[in-house]
Amino acid sequence: MGEIPEKYDHLETEARWMKRWDDARIHAWDPERPREETFVVDTPPPTVSGSLHIGHVFSYTHQDVLVRFQRMQGKNIAYPMGWDDNGLPTERRVQNIFGVRPNPSLSYDPDWQPRRDKGKKDPVEEISRKNFVEACSIITEEDEKAFEDLWRQLGLSVDWNQTYATIDAHCRRLSQLSFLDLLSKGYAYQNLAPTMWDIDFKTAVAQAEIEDREKGGAYHDIRFAIEDGDELTISTTRPELLGACIAVVAHPDDTRYQHLFGKRAITPLYHAPVPILAADHADPEKGTGILMVCTFGDLMDVEYWKHSDLPTKQLLGRDGRICAAIYGEDPFESLDAETANRNHAQIEGLFVNQARKKIAEMLAEDGTAVRGSGAALVGEPKPIQHPVKFYERGDRPLELIPTRQWFIRILDFKQELIEQGRKIEWHPASMRVRYENWVDGLNQDWCVGRQRYSGVPFPVWYPLNGDAEPDYANPIVAAADALPVDPLSDLPPGYREDQRGKPDGFMGDPDIMDTWATSSLTPQIMSHWGLEPERHQRLFPMDVRPQSHEIIRTWAFYTIVKAWMHEKEIPWRHVTISGWILDPDRKKMSKSKGNVVTPNDLLEEYSSDAIRYWAARARLGTDTAFDPKVFKIGRRLATKVFNASRFTLMQLDRVGETTIAPDIAAIQEPIDRAFIVRLRDLIQNATRSFEKFDYATALQSSEETFWSFCDDYLELVKMRSYQEEDSPARKSATTSLQIALRSFLKLFAPFMPFVTEEVWSWRFAGSGRDEFVHTSAWPDASELAKIDADPGDVYSVAIEALRKIRAAKTQAKKSLRWPVVKLEVVGPEESRNALASVLDDVLRAGNVDPDAVEIKDGPAPEGELLQITATLSEESDQPA
Numbered sequence: 027m028g029e030i031p032e033k034y035d036h037l038e039t040e041a042r043w044m045k046r047w048d049d050a051r052i053h054a055w056d057p058e059r060p061r062e063e064t065f066v067v068d069t070p071p072p073t074v075s076g077s078l079h080i081g082h083v084f085s086y087t088h089q090d091v092l093v094r095f096q097r098m099q100g101k102n103i104a105y106p107m108g109w110d111d112n113g114l115p116t117e118r119r120v121q122n123i124f125g126v127r128p129n130p131s132l133s134y135d136p137d138w139q140p141r142r143d144k145g146k147k148d149p150v151e152e153i154s155r156k157n158f159v160e161a162c163s164i165i166t167e168e169d170e171k172a173f174e175d176l177w178r179q180l181g182l183s184v185d186w187n188q189t190y191a192t193i194d195a196h197c198r199r200l201s202q203l204s205f206l207d208l209l210s211k212g213y214a215y216q217n218l219a220p221t222m223w224d225i226d227f228k229t230a231v232a233q234a235e236i237e238d239r240e241k242g243g244a245y246h247d248i249r250f251a252i253e254d255g256d257e258l259t260i261s262t263t264r265p266e267l268l269g270a271c272i273a274v275v276a277h278p279d280d281t282r283y284q285h286l287f288g289k290r291a292i293t294p295l296y297h298a299p300v301p302i303l304a305a306d307h308a309d310p311e312k313g314t315g316i317l318m319v320c321t322f323g324d325l326m327d328v329e330y331w332k333h334s335d336l337p338t339k340q341l342l343g344r345d346g347r348i349c350a351a352i353y354g355e356d357p358f359e360s361l362d363a364e365t366a367n368r369n370h371a372q373i374e375g376l377f378v379n380q381a382r383k384k385i386a387e388m389l390a391e392d393g394t395a396v397r398g399s400g401a402a403l404v405g406e407p408k409p410i411q412h413p414v415k416f417y418e419r420g421d422r423p424l425e426l427i428p429t430r431q432w433f434i435r436i437l438d439f440k441q442e443l444i445e446q447g448r449k450i451e452w453h454p455a456s457m458r459v460r461y462e463n464w465v466d467g468l469n470q471d472w473c474v475g476r477q478r479y480s481g482v483p484f485p486v487w488y489p490l491n492g493d494a495e496p497d498y499a500n501p502i503v504a505a506a507d508a509l510p511v512d513p514l515s516d517l518p519p520g521y522r523e524d525q526r527g528k529p530d531g532f533m534g535d536p537d538i539m540d541t542w543a544t545s546s547l548t549p550q551i552m553s554h555w556g557l558e559p560e561r562h563q564r565l566f567p568m569d570v571r572p573q574s575h576e577i578i579r580t581w582a583f584y585t586i587v588k589a590w591m592h593e594k595e596i597p598w599r600h601v602t603i604s605g606w607i608l609d610p611d612r613k614k615m616s617k618s619k620g621n622v623v624t625p626n627d628l629l630e631e632y633s634s635d636a637i638r639y640w641a642a643r644a645r646l647g648t649d650t651a652f653d654p655k656v657f658k659i660g661r662r663l664a665t666k667v668f669n670a671s672r673f674t675l676m677q678l679d680r681v682g683e684t685t686i687a688p689d690i691a692a693i694q695e696p697i698d699r700a701f702i703v704r705l706r707d708l709i710q711n712a713t714r715s716f717e718k719f720d721y722a723t724a725l726q727s728s729e730e731t732f733w734s735f736c737d738d739y740l741e742l743v744k745m746r747s748y749q750e751e752d753s754p755a756r757k758s759a760t761t762s763l764q765i766a767l768r769s770f771l772k773l774f775a776p777f778m779p780f781v782t783e784e785v786w787s788w789r790f791a792g793s794g795r796d797e798f799v800h801t802s803a804w805p806d807a808s809e810l811a812k813i814d815a816d817p818g819d820v821y822s823v824a825i826e827a828l829r830k831i832r833a834a835k836t837q838a839k840k841s842l843r844w845p846v847v848k849l850e851v852v853g854p855e856e857s858r859n860a861l862a863s864v865l866d867d868v869l870r871a872g873n874v875d876p877d878a879v880e881i882k883d884g885p886a887p888e889g890e891l892l893q894i895t896a897t898l899s900e901e902s903d904q905p906a
Contacts (some may be wrong), residue, residue: 028788030675034668036633040780044178052801053097053183055104057564065101066568067093068549068598069184070581071108071192074169075115078176079622080652081615085604087641088721089572090182092602094776095716097183098804100795104565106188106552109173111166112197112481113541114227114419120162120480126151128158128479130514130536140164155479155514162480166191176626181634181779183800190551192544193480198510201544202485203556204588205432205474206503213435213591214474216498220322220331221473223427224417225346229477230431231417232540233470234580236424241414244407245313246386250274251292251396253299258283258291259404261313263412265389266381267320269296269351269358269370270339272331275305276316283316293318294394294402295369295385296353297362305330322426325469342425348373348381378425430498432484432537434472436587440465446586449596453719454647457575457603464579472587474540481538485511487518494529502532506556546584549597568598570719575603575647602719605649615652623652635778636660642777645722663729664781667774670736671785674767677747678760678789686792688764690812695746695755696863698762699813700821701739704731705769706810712773713804721776728773735766738825745870769805819891823860824868826891827851831872834896841902846874848897852884857891872896 047053055064067089072082097103121127125144132154140161144151153161170191177184190197208214221230246265251257260274274291276283283302290299300318307326308317319327321338331338337357343349351370354363369388373381388394389403396402414423436443444465452458475484485504488496502518504511513534517523525531550556553565567589573581582601589597606614609621616622629637632654639660644650678684693699708731712724740763747759768790775782779800786799795801835844849872851861858881861868869876874896886892 030672030788034665034781036635036780037630039784040179040634043780043783050798052798053103053105053185055185055188056102057561059102061564063102064104064564065096066104066565068568068571069106069108070573071110071545071548072173073113073115074109074111074166074173075119076169077624078173079615080625080628081607081622083180083625083637084607084641084644084650085572085574086177086182087180087638088602088604088646091642091721091776092570092719093183094779094800095804097800098772098775098802100803104188104552105184106190107177107184107186108189108548108551109166109170109191110541110545111162112192112544114478116162116166117478117480120165123165124161126153126158126161128153128155130155130479159480179629179634181638188552192541195510197544197551198482200547200551200555201482201539202504202509202511203506204547204592205539205543206485206506208434208591209503211591214432215435216430216432218428218430220328220426220428221431222415222424223344223429224420224424225344226420226422227417228344230429230473230475231424232473233468234542234583235418236415237418238413239416240411242409243412244409246389246407247314247404248294248389249395249402249404250294252286253290253292258286258316259314260316260318262318264320264323264382265385266348266373266378267323267341268293268385270320270341271298271300271318272321272336272339273300273319274302274316275308275319275330277306277308277310278304280310280315292361292396294396295388296366297360297396298366299359299361328426338428340428342378342427344427346377346422346425348376350374431473432475434474434587436472437468440468443586443590446590446596450598451600453600453602457578457601457647460575460578461582464583474543475537476540478538481541482544483512483514483538484535485509485513486535487513487532488535490529490531490533492529494527496533542580542584545581546588549585549589567596570600570602571598572602572604575605578603600719603647605644605647608649608651628657632657632661633664635664635781638777639663642721642725646719664778666736667778667781668785670740671767674763675789678764681747681756681760683760683764688761690761690765690810692757692761693813695758696820697742697824697867698758702762702765702810702813704821705766706807706813709769709805709807713807725777732770734825735770738828741871742824742828742867746867771799772802772805775799820860820864823857823891824864827861827868827894828871830894831874831896835898838898840898843873844902845899846872846896847899848878849874849880850895851879851881851892853886853892855883857886858883861892
């Protein structure tokens with residue numbers, strides 16, 4: 027029996043119980059128990075790129091609340107934690123911290139050590155890829171330790187023996203094994219094609235990582251000549267790509283231009299003849315209704331080019347600058363090569379925005395029209411706001427650059443992937459529509475290659491011919507039992523190191539996989555797919571994937587893709603989708619916007635239980651405001667749990683009542699029976715809510731009933747429980763208090779793990795599952811089924827009467843123990859009868875003279891059960 031402290035010190039309590047739980051290993055997954063007894067969580071691996079913020083605390087609390095409920099249901103919990111340290115954010119952070127830049131052409135230096143003392147003006151140090159990857163490991167290990175400490179402080183009931191990092195050997199092996207499986211099945215392929223390219227990160231990106239941002243631009247109306255002597259005007263927002271124009275197109279039904287189809291237009295400045303063609307994507311209502319097709323200005327240009335025999339005039343380099351070109355030579359045909367090359371020289375080497383400004387100035391000059399009459403630019407550019415595609419972590423617009431990339435086929439399987447999504451329960455259900463809309467809108471296969479350094483390499487080499495040119499059509503793939511491999515340092519079968527990069531030798535694939543290529547395997551990473559079949563069957567498909575809604579298009583979608591392609595399975599049975607945290611301006615909190623709040627100080631000030639309470643009040647899929655007022659409510663609730671428990675248990679101690687196995691049959695008093703019925707209904711409703719993943723409703727109903735328990739029920743039965751003699755009435759009260767307190771501790775345990783465990787340890791902790799509240803059995807409403815309330819709403823009548831007596835004292839500015847010398851009660855028969863059965867408890871709680879009560883028949887005020895008038899004593903022997 028533990029000592030009941032006077033005050034609640036949340037910091038000391040949290041630290042003590044974190045250690046106790048660890049020592050007892052109550053969160054450990056038991057691999058020997060069967061799958062039907064196991065609840066498996068596909069835990070989101072947070073990106074290791076600095077610090078966690080309050081949004082992470084918000085969403086990770088949701089999954090932990092669900093896990094703790096399942097653990098109390100007796101489930102064997104498989105709840106791992108991963109770290110996503112494979113991606114561009116990690117690389118950028120490491121480059122900034124150490125002042126380094128990876129250079130794959132440099133040899134590995136085993137003696138190199140990173141420095142943190144470099145200033146902004148110090149030159150950037152170039153290091154080998156392997157040295158750079160090692161530097162990334164240093165930073166990610168530090169961040170992961172800080173992340174784990176925060177998760178422990180928050181009370182996440184993770185099995186810390188089941189952790190992984192997306193760049194560790196196990197994850198690299200699984201990711202490469204996945205790639206080889208997809209390659210063997212024909213789902214993975216390589217192609218040289220226009221790809222969305224970030225000119226700052228110098229890498230391709232996938233459709234799922236692209237976002238539209240509203241940016242300012244301008245329509246430029248440009249005069250093109252027609253070979254027969256006429257001319258036409260084209261509106262474009264990208265005049266810098268004029269030299270890459272390969273065609274002019276209008277809608278086939280546009281009567282303004284039908285007579286021009288089959289003719290050729292001539293571009294100003296470059297004097298390039300290009301065909302005038304029909305194209306369904308040309309919008310007659312947009313601009314002048316006729317537009318130029320360039321290689322490559324947008325995705326429509328790419329699609330049109332793919333299905334035509336038109337040439338490629340690539341003017342944009344991977345660094346975002348205008349490339350050199352020789353007009354008059356194929357494919358840069360020109361009717362005036364000298365003029366074209368002179369004009370192009372003025373923009374060569376410029377970045378896109380610089381080239382756009384310069385070309386507009388050139389087009390505005392007199393004599394730039396194809397036939398020399400006036401300027402090619404008609405009027406001034408017309409400013410507009412329009413959506414521009416960005417990499418979600420990028421700072422400049424994406425460009426379409428032809429590069430050789432690995433892709434995974436998804437466009438051919440859109441319907442199959444939609445059907446997979448329908449096999450999964452989405453919470454809230456509306457989120458499935460977002461998934462299906464995303465799949466419907468796909469217009470590219472999954473570009474899975476990245477031109478970066480710290481990541482999972484493709485396990486592929488290419489043979490070189492006599493000119494040291496790679497044979498991409500016949501890649502050499504690694505053996506499954508050799509994984510993981512790095513083709514830039516490991517050898518393909520049958521080759522020597524001195525053949526690397528040499529004629530008739532080999533070269534390793536220089537790219538790494540998209541971070542989602544590994545993150546999409548989080549279920550398989552935990553289940554050891556392809557490595558341990560029995561373990562995989564015990565864990566896959568998983569039970570739940572918790573995540574936020576903005577990565578439905580990435581994490582959820584890609585995980586569904588991989589599970590279907592590997593095993594024609596779904597990866598999990600349920601998906602729970604969290605909303606965003608909004609700042610005071612109702613904007614999403616994000617590191618990129620600089621409006622995030624770090625949680626450490628909040629956890630120390632308000633307690634972990636209070637912050638978890640704030641998070642758990644939010645319903646799935648709903649955005650929630652960052653609101654310290656709710657933190658205070660949570661702290662108040664945790665304090666009330668402590669104080670109400672302390673009061674109740676000390677009262678039980680005083681009368682010698684045990685808290686082990688109370689006898690439900692002892693509950694005989696009407697108000698006690700009425701409260702237990704309410705408690706039974708609460709348990710049923712909270713259980714149903716949890717089973718539907720609706721933890722917020724379970725918390726709300728538990729909280730409402732608990733406050734009534736503290737403010738009303740305790741007051742109603744306090745005097746009866748104080749009785750010195752061991753009477754049936756006292757036994758009824760103390761038994762009800764035991765059952766109620768035990769039930770509330772369990773109902774609140776998933777939300778407020780620390781204060782409930784602390785109180786549980788004082789009197790309720792036993793052996794086996796009952797050693798901890800979090801391993802004890804969830805409250806069972808059927809145990810209370812034998813209790814029936816008396817006819818009439820006894821509980822509501824008693825509470826209303828007590829509250830009205832209190833209100834009279836409050837209005838008179840008297841203490842709640844101030845005596846009442848006269849009490850007039852008016853109400854209908856049903857309410858009077860209900861009150862009669864609990865009148866003694868009401869009078870004791872209100873300190874009313876039993877002989878001064880007058881009860882009459884009559885109507886109650888609208889919406890109320892009784893009309894009550896309390897007359898207070900002039901004097902009192904109670905403290906003021």
